[in-house]
Amino acid sequence: MEHPIPIDEEYKFDEGLILSSTDANGVITYANRKFCEIAGYPKEELIGQNHNMIRHPDMPKAAFKALWDTLHEGKEWSGIVKNLRKDGRYYWVYSHITPIVEDGQLKGYSAARRPAFSTEVETVIPVYQEMLEKEQSKGV
Numbered sequence: 001m002e003h004p005i006p007i008d009e010e011y012k013f014d015e016g017l018i019l020s021s022t023d024a025n026g027v028i029t030y031a032n033r034k035f036c037e038i039a040g041y042p043k044e045e046l047i048g049q050n051h052n053m054i055r056h057p058d059m060p061k062a063a064f065k066a067l068w069d070t071l072h073e074g075k076e077w078s079g080i081v082k083n084l085r086k087d088g089r090y091y092w093v094y095s096h097i098t099p100i101v102e103d104g105q106l107k108g109y110s111a112a113r114r115p116a117f118s119t120e121v122e123t124v125i126p127v128y129q130e131m132l133e134k135e136q137s138k139g140v
């Protein structure tokens with residue numbers, strides 16, 4: 001699927017929980033109505049896609065590596081993420097992701113997100129920027 005072209009405009013939302021689940025490979029298997037509304041996609045366009053379809057290019061790769069390293073250890077991960085809407089605008093969330101284990105078997109992952117507070121966003125912007133610049137200078 002084509003990624004939207006990012007525009008430098010924030011899409012603000014101030015309430016609700018964005019819920020999604022994926023299989024063990026990060027392919028979306030469930031999206032609630034709030035996810036569709038905030039990401040700007042109808043449900044049919046989200047289900048079956050890799051969760052990176054809402055990845056924003058301003059997010060450093062190392063942030064997602066940390067996320068997957070944590071999940072692969074069977075632990076829960078939480079952090080602040082900048083996401084890309086279908087219309088190119090961005091939105092910031094505080095995200096919590098949990099491995100779903102049944103009978104000792106990893107079934108997939110489940111994520112819940114709320115709007116990020118502006119204080120959280122202000123804290124991570126310079127951190128992500130520095131990580132991104134390092135990655136770009138190394139050609140990662």
Ligand SMILES: Cc1cc2nc3c(=O)[nH]c(=O)nc-3n(C[C@H](O)[C@H](O)[C@H](O)COP(=O)(O)O)c2cc1C
Pocket residue numbers: 020021022026050051052053054055056059061064081083095097109110111
């Ligand atoms: C349950 C779950 C939720 C995720 N939510 C997001 C998300 O909101 N935004 C995002 O960019 N990546 C999210 N990811 C991580 C993506 O799977 C992906 O690793 C990331 O977008 C970076 O893309 P890449 O792995 O292709 O480099 C999520 C992963 C899981 C398992």
